[in-house]
Amino acid sequence: MITPSRRSAVVRLAAALLAAGLALLVAATPARAHNSLTSASPAREAMLPSAPTEITLEFLARLDPAFTTIVLTDGTKRRVPTGDPVVTGTKSTVQLTDTLPNGTYTVAYRVVSADGHPVQGSYPFTVADPAGAAAPTAVPTTGPASPAVAAVTAGDGRGRGTILGVAGGAAVVLILAVGVLRWRRRSPRR
Template sequence: MITSTCRPAVVRLAAALLATGLALLVAATPAWAHNSLSSASPAREATLSRAPTEITLEFLARLDPAFTTIVLTDGTKRRVPTGDPVVDGTKSTVQVTDTLPNGTYTVAYRVVSADGHPVQGSYPFTVADPADRAAPTVAPTTASASPAAATAGDDGGGRGTVLGVAGSAVVALAVAVGALWWRRRSLRR
């Protein structure tokens, strides 16, 4: 039998467990804030009438110069010579050291977010200079650009992991409250 003094203790315990579950959810929120590409020059899927002399990528959060990589490849997936990435806050720029003939190119990047999570991606652009009579370079469809076989928008699935842990915590909280309620109910009989 539950006395009237035990009931407030059960309510306090349930409230404490609920608060703990909510705190776990709120604490996990910063992991969702992985860095991502906000703008690029040349832009994704752009067709340019003149070859670019530099590539500039801007991200949502500050970049760590030691962990910023930008690679340019041509349509045959050969690396195009560029300078080292120059990082200024949220922007990174590389100079294209060779003149780019007409063709399709891929910009691949890999940066580290403020939370330590690596973010990578890639995107194509095309040079179609009407004054350049060279045959265009066509991109093959089977190879992928480096670094680390970067894939556009690939962030490693961090959000799914956080949601899985938070969901498990909420389920564990519900089971604990249910077991406590069931135990207390059984004692009343």
């Protein structure tokens, strides 16, 4: 038979376990960090002596091929033709369909993290081939961001994974709380 003081201790222990579980759940949420670019070829700010034939980006976490976009633009903000992204694990590669003339180019990317959050970014590199063709000249723009950034940033920008994780955590806490309340009601009282 459980005495009132022992029942009180059990209730305090259950409350402490519930609080610890909730703290672990809340503390674990930031641990599901968003994906980020770890390496690129050509690299950020690279000065290349010859034009690349492909662009390869590597990220921290696996990529979803359906939600991976890589866009290349030239100094005039025109989109440079590339093949579709080929995703292998954490890497995505696009083949360039034409040889790039000398100039500065911008690689823009958008991928979806494991938590459903879209991650995007861009970086420049320069082709400076002594035997290469002249670069296109930049044309001032009056509109929004370049076509590369516009193409990459299309979408609502909201991840579903974070919302589902929080909702699942709340459901677990609710189930535990209901279980503790039912257990307390079933215990014999003195």
